[in-house]
Amino acid sequence: MGRKKQQNLFVFFALAPAVICFFAFMILPTVRIFLMSLFEVNKYDAAQTKFVGLNNFITLFTGKIDGTIIPEIPLKIATSLKNTLFLVVIVGIITLFIAILMASILVRENLKFKNLFRIIFYIPNILSIVVIAGIFQAIYEKEFGLLNAVIGFFGMKPVDWLGTGSNTIVLYSLAGAMVWQAVGYYMVMYMASLSTIPEHLYEASALEGAGKIYEFFHITLPLLWGTIRTTLTFFVVSTINLSFVLVTVMAGSRSDNEASVILFEMAKQQSVQGYAMAIGVITFMFSFGVSVVMNAITKRETYEF
Amino acid sequence: MEKKNKFYRVILYAILIIFAVTIVVPLIWLTIASFKQVHEFSGASTWALPQTWYFKNYINAWVEGQMGTYMFNSVFVTSLAIIFSLTLALPAAYVLARYEFFGKKVIQALLMAGLFVNISYIVIPMLIQVNDWQEFLRKLFNNEANFFINNHIALALIYASCSLPFTTYLLMNYFKTIPNAYYEAASIDGYGHFEIFTKIMIPMAKPSIITITLFNFLSYWNEYIMAFTLLTDDEKRTLPVGLTFLKGAERTLTDYGKVYAGLVLVMLPTIIMYMLVQKKITEGMTLGGLKD
Numbered sequence: 001m002g003r004k005k006q007q008n009l010f011v012f013f014a015l016a017p018a019v020i021c022f023f024a025f026m027i028l029p030t031v032r033i034f035l036m037s038l039f040e041v042n043k044y045d046a047a048q049t050k051f052v053g054l055n056n057f058i059t060l061f062t063g064k065i066d067g068t069i070i071p072e073i074p075l076k077i078a079t080s081l082k083n084t085l086f087l088v089v090i091v092g093i094i095t096l097f098i099a100i101l102m103a104s105i106l107v108r109e110n111l112k113f114k115n116l117f118r119i120i121f122y123i124p125n126i127l128s129i130v131v132i133a134g135i136f137q138a139i140y141e142k143e144f145g146l147l148n149a150v151i152g153f154f155g156m157k158p159v160d161w162l163g164t165g166s167n168t169i170v171l172y173s174l175a176g177a178m179v180w181q182a183v184g185y186y187m188v189m190y191m192a193s194l195s196t197i198p199e200h201l202y203e204a205s206a207l208e209g210a211g212k213i214y215e216f217f218h219i220t221l222p223l224l225w226g227t228i229r230t231t232l233t234f235f236v237v238s239t240i241n242l243s244f245v246l247v248t249v250m251a252g253s254r255s256d257n258e259a260s261v262i263l264f265e266m267a268k269q270q271s272v273q274g275y276a277m278a279i280g281v282i283t284f285m286f287s288f289g290v291s292v293v294m295n296a297i298t299k300r301e302t303y304e305f
Numbered sequence: 306m307e308k309k310n311k312f313y314r315v316i317l318y319a320i321l322i323i324f325a326v327t328i329v330v331p332l333i334w335l336t337i338a339s340f341k342q343v344h345e346f347s348g349a350s351t352w353a354l355p356q357t358w359y360f361k362n363y364i365n366a367w368v369e370g371q372m373g374t375y376m377f378n379s380v381f382v383t384s385l386a387i388i389f390s391l392t393l394a395l396p397a398a399y400v401l402a403r404y405e406f407f408g409k410k411v412i413q414a415l416l417m418a419g420l421f422v423n424i425s426y427i428v429i430p431m432l433i434q435v436n437d438w439q440e441f442l443r444k445l446f447n448n449e450a451n452f453f454i455n456n457h458i459a460l461a462l463i464y465a466s467c468s469l470p471f472t473t474y475l476l477m478n479y480f481k482t483i484p485n486a487y488y489e490a491a492s493i494d495g496y497g498h499f500e501i502f503t504k505i506m507i508p509m510a511k512p513s514i515i516t517i518t519l520f521n522f523l524s525y526w527n528e529y530i531m532a533f534t535l536l537t538d539d540e541k542r543t544l545p546v547g548l549t550f551l552k553g554a555e556r557t558l559t560d561y562g563k564v565y566a567g568l569v570l571v572m573l574p575t576i577i578m579y580m581l582v583q584k585k586i587t588e589g590m591t592l593g594g595l596k597d
Contacts (some may be wrong), residue, residue, distance in 0.1 A: 010498035011406050014396035025466035026419050029427035029434055105317055119583050120325045126579045127572050128527030130545040134568045135331050149351035241425040245530055249549055263425055270429045
């Protein structure tokens with residue numbers, strides 16, 4: 001009996017610190033987002049804080065505030081959601097395409113320096129997002145930037161990659177930085193998964209005279225599909241995060257209109273706590289929704305080996 | 306056939322090399338440009354080498370840009386956060402992996418859900434929350450201490466807490482693979498729960514402790530948004546935050562050399578560590594291969 005009690009004590013003291021910290025610094029802030037989105041918060045006088053139901057959401061979606069309508073509010077939210085979705089989709093497609101291509105080359109082909117290539121491709125993933133922003137500011141710099149130097153070599157005129165006014169080019173520039181950052185990570189994930197595919201499957205198809213491209217679409221891709229779907233969910237979360245930090249660091253105040261992403265709107269509204277939290281709820285819903293849709297689109301019959 | 310094969314290999318190498326170049330060239334260019342003087346950026350060619358290796362950029366970044374102070378802050382916050390994360394996650398992961406108790410399923414499910422909550426999602430509510438708590442504590446103790454805002458220890462604890470889902474998950478999976486026989490043998494030898502954990506299980510979990518510490522080191526060292534939000538005092542900033550201010554100041558002065566020197570200072574420790582660990586990982590992989 002004493003032994004059982006000892007065990008309970010040990011379990012309790014081993015778990016308590018972690019559970020308390022997890023509760024205080026992860027669960028509470030998350031709950032606060034959902035809870036405070038239903039309140040109009042008065043920062044200076046807590047007693048003035050009142051429950052307003054879905055009012056914050058109505059304001060965000062219609063611009064209706066105290067009887068008047070401000071059309072900029074829903075417009076900004078819509079733009080930032082559109083931009084976020086654009087980045088998730090574009091960056092997602094390009095990153096996964098390159099990552100799968102590189103992973104299958106490095107695992108399937110008998111080439112030299114494979115290890116060196118793997119080491120290099122993973123480097124962007126170990127850099128701080130601030131460093132990546134700095135690197136891409138140097139690449140996109142209008143006067144002496146690397147990209148303009150490269151296209152100048154081919155006789156093209158310099159482009160203002162991060163310039164305002166032309167909405168799409170800033171977003172594509174951001175997307176470029178995000179792909180650069182993400183490819184290595186997903187490549188390594190897919191390499192681990194690809195190396196478990198039994199060699200005899202490829203031998204059998206080679207015996208039947210199948211080409212490399214046929215092999216890729218009929219063996220590699222179907223067997224990798226499960227891993228791809230798992231990584232997609234994490235990809236959505238990390239892209240929403242990355243786009244926020246990149247926009248904050250790279251575009252700064254200029255991203256007021258063109259390149260805003262959803263979390264950026266939340267940070268801008270932080271003094272009006274109710275709105276900010278309502279935007280937070282929208283972000284959660286958005287990332288959950290995108291994940292669900294992606295899951296549905298990518299649903300295939302799973303193959304086992 | 307032989308010729309076709311050769312052509313195919315050339316294409317493969319070309320793809321790999323092009324991609325490698327897009328990664329390596331900007332890094333090397335940046336490192337070289339960090340030795341250039343201000344006037345070399347506007348006039349000379351982008352690809353030109355620096356006229357002289359102008360080390361003063363680094364001194365400027367280190368002293369004027371306060372990167373020295375920020376480096377110290379980053380080292381302090383990162384090491385403390387690593388210590389916190391291991392002290393919190395190791396016992397929790399061990400208990401979750403090897404004991405049965407009431408509420409275990411709930412804790413595991415919440416931790417799993419935590420994997421999907423990114424630090425960026427909760428940075429604003431975190432700020433509001435710790436502001437409230439700080440006000441409360443200041444009133445309680447009747448002083449003006451920085452309990453959460455501008456407090457490195459609190460930041461380290463927040464880092465450790467936010468990485469708990471991943472850290473616990475990885476360690477828990479490792480503890481599950483340790484055979485029960487070790488546990489039973491130690492029990493028979495008269496070891497208590499705590500002794501089995503500290504004297505037998507932790508040493509055995511060393512490989513996964515190293516792995517998770519490396520991942521955590523990178524994420525703590527590189528973290529920007531939480532540090533930017535919670536450290537408002539100039540002196541308290543960590544390296545990534547300090548770097549953005551170096552860049553902010555640069556916009557008027559256009560001292561690119563200093564900014565690039567700062568960038569190199571931030572990424573150098575991670576790249577050095579990555580290169581060292583990379584070797585270890587490859588060694589580990591070949592060792593594992595020999596055993597099979």
